Amino acid sequence: MVAPSFPLLKLPLAEVRNTLLIMTPVEILKLSFLSKKCKNVVKCLNKYKQNVEVKIGDNITIRTCNSYGVNCTFYNGPNWENDNLEVRRQLGAPRLVQCSWRDGEGGDDDHGDVKNINFNMRDWLEHLKYIFNCPELSQLLLEDNSHRFDPDRLKEVFQNCTELRVFGINSFQFNRMILKNFLPVKRLYVAPDIFEDSKIPNQLLIQNFDTLSIDFRPEAPVSLEQLTIINSKSIWLNDVMNLENIMNKFIKLWMKGSNPRLEFVLVDNSIGQTEIDLNAMMSGIQRCVIPTNRRRQYFSSGWFYREVPNEGIDFYRHDGTKAKIVVKDSYELNMFVLHDHCILWL
Amino acid sequence: MSVENAPVVDVDEAAIPVEKKMYYRFESNDKKEFRVSELAIQQSETLNRLVEAMGYTSEDVENKPAIAIENIDGKTLKLVFQWCEHHKGEAIPVDDGSVPKIVEIPEFDAKLMDIDNGLLFKLIWAADYLNIVQLLNVSCKKVANMAQGKTPAQLRRVYLLPSDEEDEAAKRAAQEAQDPRAREVEEEFEERKRQGGNSFF
Numbered sequence: 001m002v003a004p005s006f007p008l009l010k011l012p013l014a015e016v017r018n019t020l021l022i023m024t025p026v027e028i029l030k031l032s033f034l035s036k037k038c039k040n041v042v043k044c045l046n047k048y049k050q051n052v053e054v055k056i057g058d059n060i061t062i063r064t065c066n067s068y069g070v071n072c073t074f075y076n077g078p079n080w081e082n083d084n085l086e087v088r089r090q091l092g093a094p095r096l097v098q099c100s101w102r103d104g105e106g107g108d109d110d111h112g113d114v115k116n117i118n119f120n121m122r123d124w125l126e127h128l129k130y131i132f133n134c135p136e137l138s139q140l141l142l143e144d145n146s147h148r149f150d151p152d153r154l155k156e157v158f159q160n161c162t163e164l165r166v167f168g169i170n171s172f173q174f175n176r177m178i179l180k181n182f183l184p185v186k187r188l189y190v191a192p193d194i195f196e197d198s199k200i201p202n203q204l205l206i207q208n209f210d211t212l213s214i215d216f217r218p219e220a221p222v223s224l225e226q227l228t229i230i231n232s233k234s235i236w237l238n239d240v241m242n243l244e245n246i247m248n249k250f251i252k253l254w255m256k257g258s259n260p261r262l263e264f265v266l267v268d269n270s271i272g273q274t275e276i277d278l279n280a281m282m283s284g285i286q287r288c289v290i291p292t293n294r295r296r297q298y299f300s301s302g303w304f305y306r307e308v309p310n311e312g313i314d315f316y317r318h319d320g321t322k323a324k325i326v327v328k329d330s331y332e333l334n335m336f337v338l339h340d341h342c343i344l345w346l
Numbered sequence: 347m348s349v350e351n352a353p354v355v356d357v358d359e360a361a362i363p364v365e366k367k368m369y370y371r372f373e374s375n376d377k378k379e380f381r382v383s384e385l386a387i388q389q390s391e392t393l394n395r396l397v398e399a400m401g402y403t404s405e406d407v408e409n410k411p412a413i414a415i416e417n418i419d420g421k422t423l424k425l426v427f428q429w430c431e432h433h434k435g436e437a438i439p440v441d442d443g444s445v446p447k448i449v450e451i452p453e454f455d456a457k458l459m460d461i462d463n464g465l466l467f468k469l470i471w472a473a474d475y476l477n478i479v480q481l482l483n484v485s486c487k488k489v490a491n492m493a494q495g496k497t498p499a500q501l502r503r504v505y506l507l508p509s510d511e512e513d514e515a516a517k518r519a520a521q522e523a524q525d526p527r528a529r530e531v532e533e534e535f536e537e538r539k540r541q542g543g544n545s546f547f
Contacts, residue, residue, distance in 0.1 A: 004462070004463050005503060005504055005505070005506050006466070006489055006504065006506070007467065007505070008504045008505035008507065009506075011467070011471070011474075011489075012471065014474065015470050015474050015482060015486055018483070018486040020490075021445055021446065021447045022446060022447045022449055022486055022487050022490040023446060023490045024446050025446070027493040027494070027496075030493075030496070030497070030500055031493070031505075031507075033509045034498055034501065034502050034507045034509070035507060036510050036513070037508075038507060056419050064429045067444070068445055068446075115497075117498075143508060186448075346423075
């Protein structure tokens with residue numbers, strides 16, 4: 001028996017759109033493979049440009065940051081444990097792609113599979129970026145076991161990412177290759193344990209990132225020397241041991257002229273639950289107390305912005321540049337360097 | 347068709363308030379006439395604006411000719427007005443922008459839309475023309491449900507989706523059927539675009 005057919009694309013365009021908006025992401029994904037016209041109709045569902053994020057570990061997941069929030073997972077499941085290792089390593093055509101997405105009612109994620117599409121990883125990435133109107137690869141995250149993929153092939157497929165995050169248990173050689181292949185990026189997030197002896201190379205610290213974020217571990221704490229070498233506008237650090245002593249010295253050096261590009265420092269000690277003593281940190285530093293009824297200021301360092309709290313301690317660099325240091329919730333230290341270009345008056 | 351013989355569509359007497367309500371008369375393109383309550387008409391933005399603009403009194407409704415809806419046939423219009431009468435007084439849904447869009451098909455609507463795909467196609471065109479938001483939602487949901495569990499090849503068959511080659515062939519055929527002068531202008535325009543010119547003139 002022939003299944004009844006329905007000429008979908010002969011409906012008014014608004015109703016084609018209405019129908020597609022009711023379909024699940026897997027259904028519209030399957031439709032998008034059928035022709036250029038279908039691909040363009042699906043693209044029209046996504047009016048606003050967004051980004052994609054890629055996570056690489058045991059498998060590869062591409063997530064669209066649009067209202068669908070679709071996660072497409074490649075090279076997953078038992079099939080890839082025993083065979084097809086070379087296909088996976090070279091990011092060849094996966095036989096099965098698992099998709100999940102928010103169900104629209106705030107409940108658990110929904111999911112579905114797409115099989116037998118003869119696309120390799122690069123084709124998939126380009127297709128997803130196109131149909132979901134997510135032209136930028138905003139984040140590439142490498143986790144445990146991402147060394148199963150060829151680092152050169154990863155570079156070919158996932159080039160031009162804005163933010164690179166390298167964590168997890170992989171070979172040092174693989175990590176080196178990844179950093180070599182993907183830098184420069186605007187934002188870099190790393191942990192010391194991805195390097196031999198947990199030592200972050202100075203050649204990395206000295207680079208001009210917009211943001212450099214480092215997850216320090218108690219066994220590999222940050223040193224004053226490392227802090228002064230960092231040349232990024234924004235430094236985000238986690239779990240810094242002996243913070244008061246190091247920051248006291250760092251602030252004194254900054255006041256004398258070190259780290260001239262610096263705009264923002266964030267230290268989050270909430271994981272180790274080490275309370276921050278601001279008075280100890282500021283001992284011996286000339287400072288002034290600001291009235292709490294001052295006009296509200298916002299601070300921007302390129303890609304993020306925050307409200308500058310009224311409380312805190314202000315201090316000045318030798319050239320007159322003002323900075324403010326604030327402790328939030330006992331565990332989070334914010335240092336704002338109030339360059340003219342960083343201040344937003346709203 | 348005379349006014350006396352016009353079918354009255356599913357009027358729920360209990361739902362009609364005590365004061366006299368107006369029933370408008372509409373005529374399909376195959377000259378079938380329908381009497382529809384004022385409240386049911388509110389489900390259609392197009393008809394609601396039309397009757398507001400006409401400003402008919404009760405006598406006008408009876409004495410003047412039925413309002414012609416020239417691009418919808420009687421069979422489709424009957425379904426549309428049955429739906430409007432059943433859902434009269436209900437709020438018009440507002441799109442909250444969430445995706446995938448959540449739409450439930452009530453039992454009455456499911457029975458109403460237990461029709462062949464040709465009539466469903468006409469019903470969606472009619473609902474689009476008359477701008478009946480919730481009828482569009484449920485009818486599009488019925489179309490969307492046809493995709494459930496289908497492979498891309500099955501989707502192509504269900505939705506009659508041509509391949510790129512078929513689209514190209516159809517485009518060429520349309521171009522060949524076009525007026526030769528218009529084709530010349532189009533070719534000239536394409537040529538200028540290839541040469542990097544921004545403006546045709």
